[in-house]
Amino acid sequence: MTPETYRGVLERAECLISCEQVEAALDRMAEQLTVQLHDKDPIVLAVMTGGIVTAGLLLPRLPFALRLNYIHATRYRDTTSGGTIEWRHRPGTIIQGENILVVDDIFDEGDTLTTVVNACHEDGAAAVTSAVLVEKNRSRTCTYRPDVIGLVTPNRYLIGYGLDYHGYFRNAAGIYAIADTDID
Numbered sequence: 001m002t003p004e005t006y007r008g009v010l011e012r013a014e015c016l017i018s019c020e021q022v023e024a025a026l027d028r029m030a031e032q033l034t035v036q037l038h039d040k041d042p043i044v045l046a047v048m049t050g051g052i053v054t055a056g057l058l059l060p061r062l063p064f065a066l067r068l069n070y071i072h073a074t075r076y077r078d079t080t081s082g083g084t085i086e087w088r089h090r091p092g093t094i095i096q097g098e099n100i101l102v103v104d105d106i107f108d109e110g111d112t113l114t115t116v117v118n119a120c121h122e123d124g125a126a127a128v129t130s131a132v133l134v135e136k137n138r139s140r141t142c143t144y145r146p147d148v149i150g151l152v153t154p155n156r157y158l159i160g161y162g163l164d165y166h167g168y169f170r171n172a173a174g175i176y177a178i179a180d181t182d183i184d
């Protein structure tokens with residue numbers, strides 16, 4: 001992406017959620033997860049790639065024994081609309097009999113989290129809890145819902161806190177909706 005395009009996308013984007021609001025949402029998520037998982041010795045699975053930001057901000061807020069690992073199923077692949085799920089890393093036997101906490105940045109159509117949670121059950125997890133920083137307010141065909149949700153946003157294409165546009169803006173300070181004219 002050229003510097004001009006980068007600057008233009010950011011200038012046209014609308015800030016929906018400030019850093020302070022994201023931090024407060026993370027505090028609330030951590031409180032709920034602590035109630036649910038403090039004595040469960042969970043393995044936290046960050047959903048790569050965007051989920052590492054939420055996982056990285058959540059972990060220091062969770063004051064109990066846990067282990068960190070990752071899972072990688074992707075369906076957007078640097079585009080702004082979802083396609084078929086592609087597996088890049090599935091932890092397999094290490095999750096057998098374990099309590100799993102799946103952490104992702106966003107629940108949009110819901111297909112990625114549904115697939116990841118189903119895969120954890122198939123691979124023998126004892127229980128699976130899920131947490132997402134953002135849920136879009138939209139209709140969806142899947143019936144699964146995350147256990148813990150930080151923020152609910154309008155159904156627009158978002159960037160920041162792990163959410164990318166063509167691989168960029170995961171580091172944006174705040175959650176922004178990109179302009180309709182930038183959606184391809």
Ligand SMILES: O=P(O)(O)OC[C@H]1O[C@H](OP(=O)(O)OP(=O)(O)O)[C@H](O)[C@@H]1O
Nearest residue numbers: 048049050074075076108109110111112
């Ligand atoms: O609810 P859904 O419609 O399935 O979309 C949510 C998923 O989409 C994004 O991942 P993506 O496939 O873009 O990979 P990324 O994390 O590398 O951006 C995001 O990080 C979620 O995992």
Ligand code: HPA
Nearest residue numbers: 108156157158159163164
């Ligand atoms: O709105 C979004 N932004 C970035 N990545 C995404 N993956 C699903 N929905 C989104």
